[in-house]
Amino acid sequence: MWTDHQGEKTKKTKENTRMTTTDQTTEPVIAISDAAAAKVAQLLAEEGEDALGLRVAVRPGGCSGFSYEMFFDAETRPDDHVTTAGPVTVRVDSASASHLVGATLNYSDGLQDAGFSIDNPNAQRSCGCGQSFS
Numbered sequence: 001m002w003t004d005h006q007g008e009k010t011k012k013t014k015e016n017t018r019m020t021t022t023d024q025t026t027e028p029v030i031a032i033s034d035a036a037a038a039k040v041a042q043l044l045a046e047e048g049e050d051a052l053g054l055r056v057a058v059r060p061g062g063c064s065g066f067s068y069e070m071f072f073d074a075e076t077r078p079d080d081h082v083t084t085a086g087p088v089t090v091r092v093d094s095a096s097a098s099h100l101v102g103a104t105l106n107y108s109d110g111l112q113d114a115g116f117s118i119d120n121p122n123a124q125r126s127c128g129c130g131q132s133f134s
Contacts, residue, residue, distance in 0.1 A: 028083040029097045030056055030090060036107035036116060037085040044088065047072060053082075053089030056105065056118075058096040066099060068118055098122075 032040070040054050051074035061067045076082060079094040092100055103120040 028090075029081040029092045029103075030083065030100045030118075031104040032083075032085040032088065032090060033104060033106045035109075036105045037088050039107040039109075039116075040088045041086060044072065049074065053091055055091045055093075056096070056100065057093055058099040070105075070116065 044052055044054075052072045053074070053076075055069075055071055055073040057069040058066050059069055073091060076091060077093065081092045081094070081097050083090045083092075090105075099122055100118075100120065101122065103118050103122065106117050106119060108114055108117070
């Protein structure tokens with residue numbers, strides 16, 4: 001079950017950090033793995049601005065039709081889907097939300113495939129770079 005911070009009814013899975021959402025009737029648009037939440041928290045701490053959170057967006061473009069964008073943003077817009085994962089606030093605009101429902105943001109720091117990736121069940125195909133999908 002997902003509720004807001006006041007209700008504190010949340011869902012936790014083995015792989016994903018405890019997450020809540022500001023909307024009491026829906027699950028978060030995107031989940032964030034423990035490793036991704038830790039890395040984002042580290043990067044945000046280095047920025048030193050408390051209001052910053054991670055914005056995940058989908059834009060037209062890339063070699064498969066759509067591409068992912070991730071950047072730090074302090075603004076919460078009225079139509080944003082806002083989720084928290086530990087100390088990290090994740091914002092998704094309403095236009096991107098339908099492309100990201102059920103997706104998970106992951107982070108790996110291994111010798112191969114280092115960096116952030118999005119496991120998106122809505123993607124019918126993706127390119128080799130992992131940054132675009134259709």
